[in-house]
Amino acid sequence: MLEATPLTEGWTLRHDGRALPAAVPGCVHTDLLAAGVIPDPFLGRNETEVAWVGRREWTYESDLAAASGHEQTDLVFEGLDTAAEILLDGRLLGRVRNMHRSYRFDVTGVSGRLAVRFASAYTEAEAVRQRLGDRPNAYAEPFPYLRKMACSFGWDWGPTLVTAGIWRPVRLEHWSTARIARVRPLVTVEGGPGRVELAVDVERTRVEADLTLEARIGDVRARAEIDGTSGTVRLEVPDPDLWWPRGYGRQPLYDVELTLGHNGSALDVWRRRIGFRSVELDRSADEHGTGFTLAVNGTRLFARGVNWIPDDVFPSRITRERYRERLTQAADAGVDLVRVWGGGIYESEDFYEACDELGLLVWQDFPFACAAYPEEQPLRGEVEAEARENVVRLMPHPSLVLWNGNNENLWGFRDWGWEERLAGDSWGEGYYLGVLPRVVAELDPTRPYTAGSPWSGSWDHHPNAPAHGTHHSWEVWNREDYAEYRGYVPRFVAEFGWQAPPAYATLRRALPGEELAPHSPGMLHHQKAADGNGKLQRGLARHFAVPQEGFSARDFDRWHYLTQVNQARAIAAGIEHWRSHWPVCAGTIVWQLNDCWPVTSWAAVDGDGRPKPLYHELRRLYADRLLTLQAGDGGGLVLAAVNQAGEDWAAVLRLRRMSVDGTVVAETDRALSAAARTVARLGVPPELEPVGPKEFLVADAWGSPTSGGEAESGGGLRALHFPVPDREVPYPRPEFDVTVAPGAVTVTARTLVRDLLLQADRLAPEARADTGLVTLLPGERVTMGVRGWKASGDSAAEAARSALYCVEPTR
Structure with a gap:
């Protein structure tokens, strides 16, 4: 049976003639940081202080003992970042130049000092650019010339920290006769049954050995022969539970086990979890252009x-x-x-x-x-x-x-x-x-x-x-x-x-x-x-x-x-x-x-x-149900009720034209109905559209779906429409009361309070609030859950008030 030995201990990183302890998996920056050689590049402007790291060559070393009772031993790197030579006692095993691949080297019967010598990614990429010619690039960095994580070289949200190292696990694999080299699981659902076709490639040490494949999913089993270096085994699961994206159904997963055998003994085993589902991408043309709609299990x-x-x-x-x-x-x-x-x-x-x-x-x-x-x-x-x-x-x-x-x-x-x-x-x-x-x-x-x-x-x-x-x-x-x-x-x-x-x-x-x-x-x-x-x-x-x-x-x-x-x-x-x-x-x-x-x-x-x-x-x-007020195609406002849930949505809709001082200028109630997976659009009566900077429109919907479904938090959904930018709205100075209980902050509005936010991390760095921006009408309240902050009493209320922010009148 194939045996795997992780190589995680005993690694060193060569730096200025010294051998520093190295973590594998890891990278040069994290090793230098752990050794105190460089400052944390995430703090202040330290990023610029460590730019030299990406311009250097680096060598990782460890002792390798590859002897075993098996016919073959492979040295397997799941990821090397990026251009490197792998040497064993000075003998070259191979050269690599791709962070996104794994690598395997035959080290059967060999022991000695293993060295992984990384070139600077800049040096490698710039050499390829000189050879192939310059190409356009959104950034002045040579990442297109090397198969490496491009954002290592910086982006418009990321630092320039060009890494090197053994960034994914490394191990020794000892095996005899044959091993599983690759498995392609083709999973399909056609009508009732789910089908799994496992296309298997093997590597052999003995060409003459008769090899078998045995696969199982629960009680379903199948067997096939290996013809040379490949074979296929097929399983059929009657009426499998389908895997669905969240919000559409459950996510059942099935364990698949594939065993490579010889003369009744297991040589290697491959295990994965799969799910039965179909996926299609509809790119057909229509009167609006060319679509791009995903469908899972036909939905x-x-x-x-x-x-x-x-x-x-x-x-x-x-x-x-x-x-x-x-x-x-x-x-x-x-x-x-x-x-x-x-x-x-x-x-x-x-x-x-x-x-x-x-x-x-x-x-x-x-x-x-x-x-x-x-x-x-x-x-x-x-x-x-x-x-x-x-x-x-x-x-x-x-x-x-x-x-x-x-x-x-x-x-x-x-x-x-x-x-x-x-x-x-x-x-x-x-x-x-x-x-x-x-x-x-x-x-x-x-x-x-x-x-x-x-x-x-x-x-x-x-x-x-x-x-x-x-x-x-x-x-x-x-x-x-x-x-x-x-x-x-x-x-x-x-x-x-x-x-x-x-x-x-x-x-x-x-x-x-x-x-x-x-x-x-x-x-x-x-x-x-x-x-x-x-x-x-x-x-x-x-x-x-x-x-x-x-x-x-x-x-x-x-x-x-x-x-x-x-x-x-x-x-x-x-x-x-x-x-x-x-x-x-x-x-x-x-x-x-x-x-x-x-x-x-x-x-x-x-x-x-x-x-x-x-x-x-x-x-x-992104909730299943969303209310929004939008400009209509022919002018005026339209309320869109988006229902992405699997049940029809029936609710009571209340429209209120209000003044920023809290006065209701006009209002009406009406029924709202949106079928499952549809959008219902309702015109807003002209007399309810806000006029001028002092007015706004509030749309509230509450009630249960016609069958099943969840009750909306707070009793309903709300949409707001302000016809002018905030800087033109004569907001009242916000007034509200704050009370604190263990794990909660409650705010009760005495005026319109626009986009209230509790910045819980100002109370304690580890504190988190479960609520974001919320607009309160006069007399409304909201309770925000807070974890990671244990204060209570009058001082806690004052602390919470200091961490509350909302839109204020223009000064």
């Missing part, structure tokens, strides 16, 4: 998505528990789809297993982003090899529903001046429209493939055409007010976002001792977007009266709060509008869920794992 769905970047710039630090925490945050926010973005990595099994269990659909980019990628050797062979390995590795996961060729490169070729600069040089099109779809079609025909995001489906339409395929909406953040989201209806919005700084406690940890201001040195260093603070300021000025310079501590606190409000409002403007146009628009994927370090960015959860107000707003925006 078409509006994808409620978030973009995922590596959760740490040093991916070896991301544990199984951390993946689970972050993805649970996504699921708890109503997310049902996570897009693994193409400037990062193929994530570990822990990521996809968590998605399987949580019912999160996975859209997987191949790792290409924002640059022209050469198609010549040595890159072309590496691209195909990594694609083949990772397609097969990830195939068992039912959560994986879409392969995507790249991020923004087809768009870049057409719109960013690449075509002229390239003058006929290769740039990646052969990967996205050739190599990758061919690999997916050959190895994983059960899943759809799309050439890129954005992508209209063919060169007949602009790559980022809103009416065709996937669309990235970045004009709004870069140049326009977020109200412009409401001006069009893309078929699928795969990227859009708005920035905000991280939580206050995160800033305090990352910028110790700094007097915080939007343009203070540390704040600017932790803002990587071009003119990011300028865009934040211009975005605020369209809605709020804010200081332009000379920030006091109070001014910074207001700026910090208002930028977070603006982020939540911006995303709400897009999602509410686009969801109200289902099924023409079939999904939104917010940029982005998470951060890889403490930074001002588009994330809903900051680099320390603290939710921003946007996170809580997503819980409302």
Whole structure:
């Protein structure tokens, strides 16, 4: 039977003639940090102090004893970052140049000193660039010339920390006669039964040995012979429980076990969990353009998505528990789809297993982003090899529903001046429209493939055409007010976002001792977007009266709060509008869920794992049922009742035209009905539309669905419409009462209180509130759960009041 021996102990890292203790898996930066050689690059401006690390060569060493009672011993690296030589007692075992692949070397009967000598990623990439010629790139870094996590070289939300190291596990495998080299599980559901076809490749030491395959799922068993080095075994499960995305059903998973045998003895075993489900991507043309709608088990769905970047710039630090925490945050926010973005990595099994269990659909980019990628050797062979390995590795996961060729490169070729600069040089099109779809079609025909995001489906339409395929909406953040989201209806919005700084406690940890201001040195260093603070300021000025310079501590606190409000409002403007146009628009994927370090960015959860107000707003925006007030096509206001639940929705709707002083100017009640998976649109009577800056409209719906379903929290759903920007609204000075009980803060409004927010981390760095922005009418109250803060009594009420923020009258 194959035996595996992890190689995690006894590693050293050579540094200036010294041997430092090294963690494997790990990377150079984390080892140097643990040894006290470098400061924490996440704090202050230390990032610049450690830039030298990415320009150096590094060597990891350990003693290797490969002797065993088996016929063969292999040294297996699951991941090496990135360009390295592997030597055993000075003898070269091999050279590698791809972070996204695993490697295997025959070390049978050999012992000695193992060395993994890493070249600088800069040196390797720049040598390839010199050989193949320069290509256009969104950043002045050479990441397209090396198969490495692109955002190691910095991004508009990430630091430039170019890593090296043994970033995934390494082990010895001892085996005899034969081992399982690859298993491709093709899982299909046709009518009643679920079928699993396991296509198996083996490696042999004895060609003449008769090999068998035995597979089982529960009580279902099957057997087949190995013909040479390959074989296929098929299982049929009668009437399996189907795997569904969260919100649509359960996520049953089935254990599959495959045993490679010889003369009645087991030589090797392969185990995975699978789920039975079908997935289709409808890209058919219609009167609106070209669709892009996912269907799981025949049910078409509006994808409620978030973009995922590596959760740490040093991916070896991301544990199984951390993946689970972050993805649970996504699921708890109503997310049902996570897009693994193409400037990062193929994530570990822990990521996809968590998605399987949580019912999160996975859209997987191949790792290409924002640059022209050469198609010549040595890159072309590496691209195909990594694609083949990772397609097969990830195939068992039912959560994986879409392969995507790249991020923004087809768009870049057409719109960013690449075509002229390239003058006929290769740039990646052969990967996205050739190599990758061919690999997916050959190895994983059960899943759809799309050439890129954005992508209209063919060169007949602009790559980022809103009416065709996937669309990235970045004009709004870069140049326009977020109200412009409401001006069009893309078929699928795969990227859009708005920035905000991280939580206050995160800033305090990352910028110790700094007097915080939007343009203070540390704040600017932790803002990587071009003119990011300028865009934040211009975005605020369209809605709020804010200081332009000379920030006091109070001014910074207001700026910090208002930028977070603006982020939540911006995303709400897009999602509410686009969801109200289902099924023409079939999904939104917010940029982005998470951060890889403490930074001002588009994330809903900051680099320390603290939710921003946007996170809580997503819980409302991505709930099964949503009320929103929108401009009608023919003028006037329309109330859209979005019902993505599987049950019809019947409710009582109350519309109130109100003054900011709390007076009800006019109101009416009416019945609201929305069938399952539909949007009901109701015109607002003209006499209820607010007039002038002092008035606004409140829409409340309460009541139970016609059959089953959950009761809405607080007794109902609410939508608000203010006809003018906040800076023009004559808000009253907010008045409210605060009481504190263990684990809860209750606020009772005596006036209109707009976008009340409890910043719990100002009470204690570890404190978390379960509620984000909430608007209270006079006499209304809200109770916000707080964990990680134990204070009580009068002093606690005053402390809580100091951590409460809301929109104030324009000064």
